[in-house]
Amino acid sequence: MKSELSGRETAGWAAGVDHGGPVLSVRDVHREYRMGGDVVRALRGVSLDVAQADYVAVVGPSGCGKSTLLNLLGAIDRPTAGIVRIRGRDVSTMRDREATQFRLRNVGLVFQRFYLMPTLSARENIELPMAEAGAGKTERTARARELLAYVGLAERERHRPSQLSGGEQQRVAVARALANRPALLLADEPTGELDAATGAEIVGLFSRLNADGATIVVVTHDEELARSARRVVHMRDGKVVA
Amino acid sequence: MTAGVLLAALVLQTPAPAAIQPPTRHVTATETRQIAIDERLAADANLRVGDTVVLSAHPGGAPGDTVVIAAITQRGTDPSDVARDEYKVRLHLSELQELSGSGDRVDRFAVLTSGGAERDTALDRINAAAFGFRAYRSADVAVGTSKTFQVVSRFHRAIAGITVVASAIFLLCILLLRVDQRRHDIAALRLMGVSRRSVVWSVVVEAALISVIGSGLGTIVGWTASLLINWHYRGLYRTALTFALVTPGVVTLAVALAVVLGVTAGYVAALRLVTTPPLALLGR
Amino acid sequence: MTGALAIASLRRHPIRTFLATLGVAIAAALLLDMVMLATGMQSSFRRFLLMQGFQIRISPKGTLPFDSEATIGDASAITRALTANRDVVAVSPVLGAQVHIVQRGHARAATVFALGIDGLVEGDYELTAGAHVSAPDHIVVNDVMQRATGARVGDTLDVAAGLDPQLREYTGLRRLVVVGTGRFYYTAVNQPVMAVPLATLQAMGGSDRADRVSLFMVKVRDRVEPEVVARWINETLPRVTTISTTAALHEVDSRLGYFRQLSLILGAVSLVVGFLLVTTLVTVSVQDRVGEIAVLRAIGVSRGHVVQQIIIESLMLTVAGAVSGVVIGLITARFLDAILSTLPGLPAAFHFFVFRSSAGWETVALLVGSGLLAAIYPSWRASSLPVAATLRGEAVA
Numbered sequence: 001m002k003s004e005l006s007g008r009e010t011a012g013w014a015a016g017v018d019h020g021g022p023v024l025s026v027r028d029v030h031r032e033y034r035m036g037g038d039v040v041r042a043l044r045g046v047s048l049d050v051a052q053a054d055y056v057a058v059v060g061p062s063g064c065g066k067s068t069l070l071n072l073l074g075a076i077d078r079p080t081a082g083i084v085r086i087r088g089r090d091v092s093t094m095r096d097r098e099a100t101q102f103r104l105r106n107v108g109l110v111f112q113r114f115y116l117m118p119t120l121s122a123r124e125n126i127e128l129p130m131a132e133a134g135a136g137k138t139e140r141t142a143r144a145r146e147l148l149a150y151v152g153l154a155e156r157e158r159h160r161p162s163q164l165s166g167g168e169q170q171r172v173a174v175a176r177a178l179a180n181r182p183a184l185l186l187a188d189e190p191t192g193e194l195d196a197a198t199g200a201e202i203v204g205l206f207s208r209l210n211a212d213g214a215t216i217v218v219v220t221h222d223e224e225l226a227r228s229a230r231r232v233v234h235m236r237d238g239k240v241v242a
Numbered sequence: 243m244t245a246g247v248l249l250a251a252l253v254l255q256t257p258a259p260a261a262i263q264p265p266t267r268h269v270t271a272t273e274t275r276q277i278a279i280d281e282r283l284a285a286d287a288n289l290r291v292g293d294t295v296v297l298s299a300h301p302g303g304a305p306g307d308t309v310v311i312a313a314i315t316q317r318g319t320d321p322s323d324v325a326r327d328e329y330k331v332r333l334h335l336s337e338l339q340e341l342s343g344s345g346d347r348v349d350r351f352a353v354l355t356s357g358g359a360e361r362d363t364a365l366d367r368i369n370a371a372a373f374g375f376r377a378y379r380s381a382d383v384a385v386g387t388s389k390t391f392q393v394v395s396r397f398h399r400a401i402a403g404i405t406v407v408a409s410a411i412f413l414l415c416i417l418l419l420r421v422d423q424r425r426h427d428i429a430a431l432r433l434m435g436v437s438r439r440s441v442v443w444s445v446v447v448e449a450a451l452i453s454v455i456g457s458g459l460g461t462i463v464g465w466t467a468s469l470l471i472n473w474h475y476r477g478l479y480r481t482a483l484t485f486a487l488v489t490p491g492v493v494t495l496a497v498a499l500a501v502v503l504g505v506t507a508g509y510v511a512a513l514r515l516v517t518t519p520p521l522a523l524l525g526r
Numbered sequence: 527m528t529g530a531l532a533i534a535s536l537r538r539h540p541i542r543t544f545l546a547t548l549g550v551a552i553a554a555a556l557l558l559d560m561v562m563l564a565t566g567m568q569s570s571f572r573r574f575l576l577m578q579g580f581q582i583r584i585s586p587k588g589t590l591p592f593d594s595e596a597t598i599g600d601a602s603a604i605t606r607a608l609t610a611n612r613d614v615v616a617v618s619p620v621l622g623a624q625v626h627i628v629q630r631g632h633a634r635a636a637t638v639f640a641l642g643i644d645g646l647v648e649g650d651y652e653l654t655a656g657a658h659v660s661a662p663d664h665i666v667v668n669d670v671m672q673r674a675t676g677a678r679v680g681d682t683l684d685v686a687a688g689l690d691p692q693l694r695e696y697t698g699l700r701r702l703v704v705v706g707t708g709r710f711y712y713t714a715v716n717q718p719v720m721a722v723p724l725a726t727l728q729a730m731g732g733s734d735r736a737d738r739v740s741l742f743m744v745k746v747r748d749r750v751e752p753e754v755v756a757r758w759i760n761e762t763l764p765r766v767t768t769i770s771t772t773a774a775l776h777e778v779d780s781r782l783g784y785f786r787q788l789s790l791i792l793g794a795v796s797l798v799v800g801f802l803l804v805t806t807l808v809t810v811s812v813q814d815r816v817g818e819i820a821v822l823r824a825i826g827v828s829r830g831h832v833v834q835q836i837i838i839e840s841l842m843l844t845v846a847g848a849v850s851g852v853v854i855g856l857i858t859a860r861f862l863d864a865i866l867s868t869l870p871g872l873p874a875a876f877h878f879f880v881f882r883s884s885a886g887w888e889t890v891a892l893l894v895g896s897g898l899l900a901a902i903y904p905s906w907r908a909s910s911l912p913v914a915a916t917l918r919g920e921a922v923a
Contacts (some may be wrong), residue, residue, distance in 0.1 A: 025847075033915075067918065068914075068918075071913075071914040074824070075821075076824050076913050076914050076917070077913070077914035080820060096829065097828065097829070100823065100826055100827070100828050100829070101826070101828070103824070103825070103826045104825070104826025105826070107826075108823055109825055111821065111824075111917070113817075115817065115821035117531065117534070117818060117822075118538075118818075119531070119534030119535065119537070119538060120530070120531070120534065124527075124530070127527070127826070128822075128825070129825050129826055129827075131527035132527070132825075132826055132827050132828070132831060133826070177825075177826070180697065180826075195761070259693065301586075301587030301764075301765050301766075327780075372691070372693075373689055373690075373691045373694040374688070374689025374690060374691035375689075375691060378824055380903075389870045390869055390870055393865060393866065393868050393869045394869075396865050397862065397865050400861065400862055400865055401556075401788075401792065401862070404552065404555070404556055404858060405556065405792075405795075407552055408549060408553055408556065408583075408796075408799055409799075411545060411548050411552060412549050412802070412803055413797060414543065414545055414560040415545040415546055415549055415803060415807065416804075416806060418541065418542060418545065418679040418858075419542065419807065419810045422539075422542070422810075423810065423813070423814075431886065475784075478783075
């Protein structure tokens with residue numbers, strides 16, 4: 001996978017961007033929500049730090065709160081109690097507009113089901129967050145092509161998601177997550193919909209991203225992916241157990 | 243020949259008490275001629291039975307005939323009168339002839355026969371002898387004078403046609419959307435082994451039910467609207483005419499059309515979905 | 527990008543989008559027709575009244591022009607009184623009466639409507655062939671009368687003012703020459719009409735019509751308010767009814783008020799139908815895409831941009847429908863106008879459906895407004911999606 005720029009430059013983690021503390025800091029977060037008449041306590045006092053260029057895998061059985069935790073880390077959701085800081089900023093109390101803006105520029109999200117826009121091409125999908133952030137057309141197109149090259153799909157830029165394999169779609173999704181050079185990359189079961197071989201490609205891509213300086217937190221059942229991480233956090237019943 | 247009472251349509255501006263003036267002299271009941279006025283004139287000019295007025299064929303207060311109001315008549319439900327803001331006064335033919343100075347002249351005669359062949363014979367004989375006038379069957383006159391309403395009916399039918407087309411497209415669109423939203427359910431049923439025929443049938447039945455219930459509700463809305471329309475226009479034109487009528491035929495047509503369209507839309511949409519592979523419906 | 531997403535969303539379900547656009551188009555067509563009907567009658571009648579520049583009409587007391595067989599006496603004196611007013615530029619007296627064309631070989635005379643006019647003042651017809659009425663025995667006929675009688679320019683006709691049933695004779699018989707053909711503005715479409723000098727028609731009618739007219743048309747000097755002159759006439763001539771253009775429009779409006787009210791009701795119904803169609807389609811479209819919308823929000827697309835996308839989708843449907851609807855509406859308007867033009871007694875120059883560009887713009891603007899309103903509910907739904915819960919729900923699904 002060659003690109004004109006270095007992997008580090010493409011991935012966006014230029015040297016010197018370090019505010020001195022962990023990229024991600026989670027303190028005693030709780031999350032409860034109602035399902036029907038019941039109150040579900042998805043998280044019960046989770047704390048976690050993730051340093052710059054760290055690669056953390058969060059593992060645990062289904063329903064242990066991994067995805068709920070990821071949503072809080074990505075400022076998609078707000079904790080019932082506790083604090084989540086990303087690059088020193090408390091995102092746990094941000095209002096929707098502020099959280100959305102923050103997410104756009106600081107957090108990259110990869111989902112199990114890819115969630116590419118079916119009516120846009122691969123390149124357009126990658127351009128989407130940049131367009132939202134106000135980047136000009138030329139800049140967006142150039143950056144999108146860089147990222148496509150980085151993930152090895154330079155020749156597929158005009159293909160729609162329906163014309164790509166599962167693995168290719170997920171690679172485009174990763175490229176999209178990197179579009180605005182986020183401080184933090186979060187992935188929720190990125191290999192969940194892929195076969196072993198394709199999953200291994202994604203595992204390799206994440207390793208490469210981390211080697212290029214990306215700070216990554218993945219939630220996964222995939223042992224291969226968990227092993228590739230630098231650190232594994234185990235969860236059970238809404239708590240970190242190891 | 244029987245001469246009917248000549249109906250004098252003395253057109254007066256609304257309200258126009260000017261042409262009906264207070265009597266110029268006191269007259270005794272035996273001398274005074276009698277007229278009948280319509281209820282609208284009575285209401286607008288505040289006239290009652292027993293009041294005396296001066297009737298004139300010339301505007302501007304020329305001396306006329308002092309008359310007493312003997313009766314107030316109800317306006318007939320004649321559609322051709324509806325939009326005309328006229329007052330009507332009835333008086334004896336000879337008195338009107340004298341009043342208007344028209345001499346021994348009339349506008350028309352109404353002739354009563356035994357009907358059937360006798361009517362046709364009378365018609366032919368009158369027309370053979372006629373010079374300067376012509377005889378017609380009352381039914382033919384009615385057809386001629388109702389041309390306005392024929393035109394308005396055609397206009398209404400044209401509008402109805404356009405609204406039926408718009409409603410049909412609306413119904414098709416809604417039912418297509420409705421069935422399309424069920425694609426996951428349909429995919430699951432097909433994967434379970436339910437036949438295409440059963441799936442299509444269930445969708446068609448659902449579409450038919452929606453159409454029947456919808457057209458039932460629509461009938462109620464239409465009937466309520468017709469009440470409002472009749473109330474409004476009866477007040478506006480001061481008439482007892484019925485302007486909007488919901489008949490069993492109209493209801494039957496509306497329901498039948500809705501059901502046919504609904505079933506067709508449901509069938510087409512269901513067919514489209516059952517011929518798509520179930521996994522494709524699930525997005526795989 | 528927002529626009530591109532909106533377009534892409536509509537193209538995803540082409541049949542749905544086509545049907546919705548078609549539905550909006552039909553609603554737009556009906557709305558345009560109703561806007562044309564609501565404003566057309568007035569504008570057509572105004573144009574019709576002012577066709578030859580006469581702003582005031584004078585008719586027998588309590589009647590509208592040619593509403594009845596009543597006539598105005600002492601017409602010469604009235605004409606003198608009117609022309610004495612310096613604000614009056616022209617007075618056209620008109621007498622209307624049935625006359626009979628006696629033709630050899632025909633059992634019955636053809637009955638036509640004669641307009642007795644002052645030949646010096648043109649106001650009642652447009653000459654299409656031949657010459658104007660310039661001598662006492664000249665007449666100008668319309669094409670309906672030509673077809674009814676077979677008369678051509680140059681032919682001489684025996685014209686009777688009346689029929690005496692007792693003597694079995696024609697009364698007021700004259701030989702008149704067809705000198706021209708014309709298009710008569712104020713008479714009904716299928717009515718045979720002829721223009722004849724006023725004095726001739728009055729003379730033919732004997733003492734019944736001596737110095738009598740059915741109508742005066744009055745032209746007022748430029749920059750003089752016709753209402754002022756109308757009021758003066760009312761005071762000076764209390765035996766007649768004076769109708770300015772404004773008053774005539776008001777009277778016609780009340781007589782044809784049914785059509786105006788119908789146009790308002792149907793126009794409102796069209797708007798509601800268009801609104802319901804668009805709001806239903808866009809709401810279902812949003813419902814189908816909750817996962818996508820949640821992801822857009824998750825990757826940082828603002829609520830505002832999501833709302834923008836929904837609004838653009840809604841507006842695209844309504845604008846596409848509105849534009850095609852205007853075209854359809856113009857076609858259906860001609861069809862509907864053709865039906866209503868057959869109303870008995872309607873002047874040929876009168877139209878119910880009159881297109882002005884403002885009507886088209888009004889229709890599009892109303893529909894765009896409706897489209898914006900239609901987007902309110904689905905965009906509220908889209909923007910208020912709980913992102914995390916939706917993603918959770920989509921993952922479970």
